[in-house]
Amino acid sequence: NAGVTQTPKFRILKIGQSMTLQCTQDMNHNYMYWYRQDPGMGLKLIYYSVGAGITDKGEVPNGYNVSRSTTEDFPLRLELAAPSQTSVYFCASSYRAARSDYGYTFGSGTRLTVV
């Protein structure tokens, strides 16, 4: 029972490099989310998806892209890394738009540093 799996756990990028943060869930959840967590700032929504083939922007989408070709996978793409993207990234999924008593299931996070 893996839940939400994020890879990699840690990554250091140079300015201008690109990378994809992987997120996979095995709970057949329709809703998936990407958040970034900065110290003292809580979690900010980057992108979300309500089902395969459907994605939408959150509060802080600039510099990121997502795709949702399957129910299980929701990768986050950084095209031109900038120091402002240094953060901890969390992927989450939910059964019913975060409103059920089961809430979100979060992955363990990816700590990204851009130098």
Added chain:
Amino acid sequence: QQQVKQSPQSLIVQKGGISIINCAYENTAFDYFPWYQQFPGKGPALLIAIRPDVSEKKEGRFTISFNKSAKQFSLHIMDSQPGDSATYFCAASMDTGRRALTFGSGTRLQVQP
């Protein structure tokens, strides 16, 4: 109007004491208010949640108090234990538009033995 404001930023409580964390929101369309608990190196996990049709919900040592008119809600941790030391986030969501949680800025709780 999407913002959820949380206070205090950090809190130190003695073992056995009561921990109280407060949140306020502006958007009256919010109708689901969960609290999440996060331990270092882990993702947040749902702790307890409330909907605005009730003023209080209790699960074990954890209680949410909700004041709809003031647009405020709070988490009370009774008989706080060192194992409760974690970061706590309040959040809110609505059933229209962007169907995702909006999180507060977090409270780092330290329970001293």
